Amino acid sequence: MAYKRRLLKEMQTLLDLSIPGLKFIPTEDGINHWYVDINIVDNPIYDPAHAFRLEIVAGDEYPIEPPMVKFIGQEIPLHPHVYSNGHICLNILGDGWTPAQSIRSIALSIQSMLQGNTKNERPPDDERYISHAPQNPRSSGWVYHDDNV
Amino acid sequence: MAPFATNSTAEKFKNEGNDHFRKHDYEKAITLYDKAIKQDPNQVAYYTNRATAFFKLHEQRYPNLHSWFKTWLTTPEYEPDHEESKAEESTKLLKLVLQDSRKALSIDCKNLKAYYYFGLVAFMFGKLHEAWGKFVECYRLAIEAQSPSLVDVMNFISKLRVKLCGNRKNISLKSEGISQSSTGLSRGKFANYENLHFLLNISIQSEYNANCNNIISQYDHIEDDDYQKASFRRNPKFQKQIEDQAKRYHDKLKDADDLFNFVKEELNGNNTGKRSDSSAIDSKEINVTTSDKSKQTNGNNKTDAKKDGKLKVRLDVPLYEIPEYLIDPVKYGMMTDPVITIYGESYERKNLVEFVAKHHIDPVVKKPLELNQIYPNKSLKLAIQKFVEEHKIAE
Incomplete structure (x- = not known):
């Protein structure tokens, strides 16, 4: 249960830490299950008052393997790397993951990914992807559209 | 065969209806099917066609609701509280679908399409177990008939299964009428689930076979030569793909077993005080694991026992008191066997090896x-070592 100790430590720092626009919410499902509410302030595409909810679930293999991360809720942010079912195409959630990253760094990456977004659209293969997408985005064999995320 | 003989005027209406259906003009199609049914009320196809048209019409009118149901299907946490789902107009349409599929089933109890729409609507009304039953029936018929819609049904069934499985906390077989039933009836239900378990296994098996055949055909296509055909099986890439498939297959089988055992427990378990029971099992499991650990440590050599002593001390030290440079960046514990990489970073050996071996x-x-x-x-x-000793003295 080594991963639990790491999560405990991450939890301590997450709850102490305050990053503008990010709100970490623990769930009753356990220490490995988190919600993160993200507000995007300085991008006209997104309503600054609306918080997008991110779900983060760290599996038993965490931190050797990345956690499962996806957007949930009624509104999924429009972004060329975010599918309408909430799945996110971001290299640090798949091949680019290393254990030196953390839940905090993932949340920050996704926040900055949305903040830097200039295209108000879904990925080009959105319809095709969501029609056969697995429940866990980690089981998708991603082909990264480009690297400048 | 007399009631099943086709009535030419009814057939004409149906065909016209089908034309409108193809043009996505569902309302007109429905009126034409109505006429066909008036002419000949014993044709199953008219009812199933009308049910399909009602369903498509619903989809046309409430596209948001349908896309929302798709996400609901793939995320176990969602609850059916979408506003549109409560709209009267929408439920009315869905009930019409139900009505037509029921009628179709009363004429022909082996109608695949009727089961399919029945299941879909049951799902949309939040009756997951009912939908499950309909889809399993649908699946069996599709296999018998070798119907091309088998894939659709299988997709839906596997998603529904994940949903039922993932929803374990909220899943309540009891509320679906099992609690009121006597033990005899619940045994009957159980037999159903046993059937279903068997069916699921078949579906997983066939999916696995299909996937493997796909992979083989990919390689077959590249290499025409007979000699090379044999050699592609030794290709590591090919072997890996097949292995992956096998792994997925076993995982799925395990999932199916889990679900089955869960249902079994749920049905065999006492209805009252079920919650306290499950918590008791949980605590037992914890006890078992801890006792296993203690067994392991007891079994170790004396030299290891010394290390264990240190380990205890280490665990007792609160995390925030350990200096940053002694903490392993992978699992955030204090290192005991630190290693350094060629880039100058230090890690706990076990954790680093675990990651590097893979990535x-x-x-x-x-x-x-x-x-x-x-x-x-x-x-x-x-x-x-110094830090550990100091803390030992301090305490």
């Missing part, structure tokens, strides 16, 4: 790293 990257530096590029960090080890 061949230094976690912090993100540069290529192999297992032979890792060396013990002796000075850090001394620092750790």
Whole structure:
């Protein structure tokens, strides 16, 4: 249960830490299950008052393997790397993951990914992807559209 | 066969209806099907066609609701509280679908399409178990008939299964009428689930076979020569793909078993005080694991026992008191066997090896790293030993 100790430590720092626009919410499902509410302030595409909810679930293999991360809720942010079912195409959630990253760094990456977004659209293969997408985005064999995320 | 003989005027209406259906003009199609049914009320196809048209019409009118149901299907946490789902107009349409599929089933109890729409609507009304039953029936018929819609049904069934499985906390077989039933009836239900377990296994098996055949055909296509055909089986890439398939297959089988056992427990378990029971099992499991651990430590040599003593001390030290440089960046515990990589980063040996063996990257530096590029960090080890000893004295 080594991963639990790491999560405990991450939890301590997450709850102490305050990053503008990010709100970490623990769930009753356990220490490995988190919600993160993200507000995007300085991008006209997104309503600054609306918080997008991110779900983060760290599996038993965490931190050797990345956690499962996806957007949930009624509104999924429009972004060329975010599918309408909430799945996110971001290299640090798949091949680019290393254990030196953390839940905090993932949340920050996704926040900055949305903040830097200039295209108000879904990925080009959105319809095709969501029609056969697995429940866990980690089981998708991603082909990264480009690297400048 | 007399009631099944086709009535030519009714057939004409149906065909016209089908034309409108193809043009996505569902309302007109429905009125034409109505006429056909008036002419000949014993034709199953008219009812199923009308049910399909009602369903498509619903989809046309409430596209948001349908896309929302798709997400609901794939995320176990969602609850059916979408506003549109409560709209009267929408439920009315869905009930019409139900009505037509019921009628179709009363005429022909082996109608695949009727079961399919019945299941879909049951799902949309939030009756997952009912939908499950309909889809399993649908699945069996599709296999018998070798119907092309088998794939659709299978997709839906597997998603529904995940949903039922993932929803374990909220799943309540009891509320679906099992609680009121006597033990005899619940045994009957159980037999159904046993059937279903068997069916699921078949579906997983066939999916696995299909996937493997796909992979083989990919390689077959590249290499025409007979000699090479034999050699592609030794291709590591091919072997890996097949292995992956096998792994997925076994995982799925395990999932199916889990679900089955869960249902079994749920049905065999006492209805009252079920919650306290499950918590008791949980605590038992914890006890078992801890006792296993203690067995392991007892079984170790004396030298290890010494290490264990240190380990205890280490665990007792609150995390925030350990200096940053003694903490392993992978699992955030204090290191006991520190190693240093060629890039100068230090890690706990076990954790680093676990990661590098899979990904061949230094976690912090993100540069290529192999297992032979890792060396013990002796000075850090001394620092750790000193820290541990100091704390022992302090306490």
